[in-house]
Amino acid sequence: MERRAFLSSVAATGLVAALPTTGMAKSGTPAFNPRHTPMRGFDGQDVSCDSLAIEGKLPPELRGTFFRNGPGLFERGGERYLHPFDGDGLVHAYRFTDKGVSHRARFVRTEKFKAEAQAGKFLINGFGTRVKAGMPITSSDSFNTANTSVLLLKGQLLALWEGGSAYALDPNTLETIGPVAFSRELAKLPFSAHPKVEPDGTTWNFGAFGKNLVLYHFAPDGTLVRSGVVESGGVGMVHDFVVTERHIVFVLPPAEFDFKAFSSGKAITESIIWHPDRPTRVLAIDKSDFSRRREYELEAFSLFHFGNAWEDAQGVIRADFVRSDNLSLMIDWMPRMMAGESIPAPTTNAAFLTADPSTGKARLEMRTGNCEFPAVDPRIVGRRHRQLFMPGSVRNDGYSGFDYVMRLDPETGKEDRYVFEAGVSLEEHIVVPRPGSCKEGDGWLVGVGFDSRRQQSLVNVFEAGNLAAGPVAIARLPYWVPSCFHGRWV
Ligand SMILES: [Fe+2]
Numbered sequence: 001m002e003r004r005a006f007l008s009s010v011a012a013t014g015l016v017a018a019l020p021t022t023g024m025a026k027s028g029t030p031a032f033n034p035r036h037t038p039m040r041g042f043d044g045q046d047v048s049c050d051s052l053a054i055e056g057k058l059p060p061e062l063r064g065t066f067f068r069n070g071p072g073l074f075e076r077g078g079e080r081y082l083h084p085f086d087g088d089g090l091v092h093a094y095r096f097t098d099k100g101v102s103h104r105a106r107f108v109r110t111e112k113f114k115a116e117a118q119a120g121k122f123l124i125n126g127f128g129t130r131v132k133a134g135m136p137i138t139s140s141d142s143f144n145t146a147n148t149s150v151l152l153l154k155g156q157l158l159a160l161w162e163g164g165s166a167y168a169l170d171p172n173t174l175e176t177i178g179p180v181a182f183s184r185e186l187a188k189l190p191f192s193a194h195p196k197v198e199p200d201g202t203t204w205n206f207g208a209f210g211k212n213l214v215l216y217h218f219a220p221d222g223t224l225v226r227s228g229v230v231e232s233g234g235v236g237m238v239h240d241f242v243v244t245e246r247h248i249v250f251v252l253p254p255a256e257f258d259f260k261a262f263s264s265g266k267a268i269t270e271s272i273i274w275h276p277d278r279p280t281r282v283l284a285i286d287k288s289d290f291s292r293r294r295e296y297e298l299e300a301f302s303l304f305h306f307g308n309a310w311e312d313a314q315g316v317i318r319a320d321f322v323r324s325d326n327l328s329l330m331i332d333w334m335p336r337m338m339a340g341e342s343i344p345a346p347t348t349n350a351a352f353l354t355a356d357p358s359t360g361k362a363r364l365e366m367r368t369g370n371c372e373f374p375a376v377d378p379r380i381v382g383r384r385h386r387q388l389f390m391p392g393s394v395r396n397d398g399y400s401g402f403d404y405v406m407r408l409d410p411e412t413g414k415e416d417r418y419v420f421e422a423g424v425s426l427e428e429h430i431v432v433p434r435p436g437s438c439k440e441g442d443g444w445l446v447g448v449g450f451d452s453r454r455q456q457s458l459v460n461v462f463e464a465g466n467l468a469a470g471p472v473a474i475a476r477l478p479y480w481v482p483s484c485f486h487g488r489w490v
Pocket residue numbers: 148193194239240304305485486
């Protein structure tokens with residue numbers, strides 16, 4: 001029933017491609033400040049390097065592959081997308097071996113990518129852009145770019161988007177296998193880019209469609225255990241979620257998706273209505289019975305990413321995430337950066353949620369300082385954590401991007417940080433546990449960045465327990481690559 005409702009709502013969007021009104025792709029490449037070279041994107045080429053230059057000393061126990069995914073192509077046939085979320089997925093593999101670090105990046109050969117590469121121009125509308133040669137959208141996979149994150153499931157590397165199917169890749173070669181259907185009924189339904197993998201390998205995910213959320217529960221071996229659909233109220237902005245030991249937790253901002261506007265020719269970014277007078281809702285769903293739910297209300301705010309959540313013996317839920325006042329980061333700032341402007345980002349804050357079922361009340365505490373991409377040790381997902389890692393911006397001058405990494409104790413506020421010299425901008429950094437250890441934070445913090453002075457991308461490796469000492473190793477690529485959103489260590 002819900003799947004039919006979703007497909008009929010998508011079918012209505014078939015009108016969009018034919019209406020040349022607002023949100024059209026622009027001509028030509030903007031003149032980017034050299035600090036923002038990665039915003040240019042690639043032309044569709046795959047790249048590789050067998051041996052990155054290493055500064056410092058790579059930890060001998062740090063062996064594995066750091067997979068990353070992000071939008072890598074923004075222009076075809078002289079047209080440029082307006083929004084970074086539109087770009088086609090480029091998946092990276094940084095392999096750490098006894099010989100050093102190698103890099104390979106390949107575009108995901110989605111149906112969209114293959115058709116547009118052959119045509120030499122954009123054929124289908126993106127998330128925030130409409131293009132001249134519009135084609136009808138027959139399902140959300142028509143404009144699936146597979147550009148947001150990765151997950152290893154049943155031996156396949158999945159390139160994740162959030163509005164459609166996961167795309168399976170060969171983890172060794174990064175060659176595209178094709179879209180994944182976890183069951184016949186779930187084919188083409190959204191599968192978000194933020195699955196949560198618990199310490200035992202149990203994996204949860206969701207997909208937002210229409211007024212609903214589809215929930216996925218996988219066993220540690222990657223087998224689908226259960227799926228279900230719950231009502232969300234038609235929120236147009238559900239990017240991430242968290243789990244505790246007993247609950248699946250969503251924070252739903254008052255961002256209404258206006259299907260009517262979308263069907264009349266607006267881009268998705270133009271079809272979201274922000275209601276500052278309505279609450280942001282916290283929705284806690286019982287993992288063992290999706291029909292059991294509890295809701296809390298807070299004043300309006302928006303968010304992209306969570307760090308982690310946990311609950312105590314009384315069922316009080318704590319969650320941390322990065323909060324924004326509204327959608328201006330996505331609706332205004334990102335398109336302006338895509339167009340070559342250099343402007344400070346709107347304020348984002350680390351925020352700490354407490355939701356108490358005994359009182360029915362939720363409250364939020366905040367910390368100042370722009371930040372994003374919060375991460376915790378994968379050994380502690382859904383459990384009480386004392387270390388939250390994320391990049392932040394000291395300078396926030398419009399040029400520097402994220403220029404420091406921090407390790408924050410969410411309970412005491414104590415911080416360990418390292419600030420990079422001007423000219424280095426950082427992306428997400430994640431925790432890689434030290435083999436054989438089970439202590440939270442015992443391992444390394446690994447993440448990528450761009451050094452604008454050399455016009456090269458890099459990989460940082462920190463001892464996770466001592467960020468202030470600076471990176472123990474930096475692996476430098478001989479070229480720059482487009483910025484990514486998210487990654488995972490395998
Ligand atoms: Fe994300």
